[in-house]
Amino acid sequence: MRVLLIEDDQLIGDGIKVGLEKLGFAVDWFSDGLEGEEALYQIPYEAVVLDLGLPGQDGLEVLKNWRQNGRKEPVLILTARGDVDERIAGLNSGADDYLGKPFSLKEVQARLNALIRRSNGRTSPMLTYKQVSFDPQTRKVTLEGKEVVLSPKETALLELLLLNKNKILSKETIENKIYSWDDEVSSNAVEVHIHHLRKKLGKDIVRTVNKIGYILEEI
Numbered sequence: 001m002r003v004l005l006i007e008d009d010q011l012i013g014d015g016i017k018v019g020l021e022k023l024g025f026a027v028d029w030f031s032d033g034l035e036g037e038e039a040l041y042q043i044p045y046e047a048v049v050l051d052l053g054l055p056g057q058d059g060l061e062v063l064k065n066w067r068q069n070g071r072k073e074p075v076l077i078l079t080a081r082g083d084v085d086e087r088i089a090g091l092n093s094g095a096d097d098y099l100g101k102p103f104s105l106k107e108v109q110a111r112l113n114a115l116i117r118r119s120n121g122r123t124s125p126m127l128t129y130k131q132v133s134f135d136p137q138t139r140k141v142t143l144e145g146k147e148v149v150l151s152p153k154e155t156a157l158l159e160l161l162l163l164n165k166n167k168i169l170s171k172e173t174i175e176n177k178i179y180s181w182d183d184e185v186s187s188n189a190v191e192v193h194i195h196h197l198r199k200k201l202g203k204d205i206v207r208t209v210n211k212i213g214y215i216l217e218e219i
Contacts, residue, residue, distance in 0.1 A: 006036030033057030074115035
């Protein structure tokens, strides 16, 4: 899933970006509040990780502007662990969750997964389709109870399809959801990933809708 990270501390930002990418997320990282605010209007992000002390524009103002303009993406704010007033201000401004510094990457992952799950109206952390199951936290995929090894992008594509069952996703939508601006994307990348999913999980796992896109249908 593609997430927006706005953090001006280079060490923390780099650690979150690299760590989340290893865990299967596509991450766009901005260190300036104004640039980060604008990015949310350009790309359909699944969630946002937002620091509050930012150059250009304070994180609280960024968050308030998003909510006033109707943006509903779940936002996880990063705060100093002891700053209760800052956490309260963030939540009152429209944040969905907060995380105090220092934090573990696994907790960032768990909180993002929970936010994405709730924003999609799901209660169970597991994603399933027929005999296929996917655990967003461990990133493990099973078919009929047996683990299937997928590449990171194949896993991200499967997760996207599972989150959007019975919805046709265009090639452009898929690219925007599973790739960051830093990724190099070949013209047939999506088709290759779809081919590999069918080979590993069954040829009927994904249906191609001619000239429109792909769908994972659940009757």
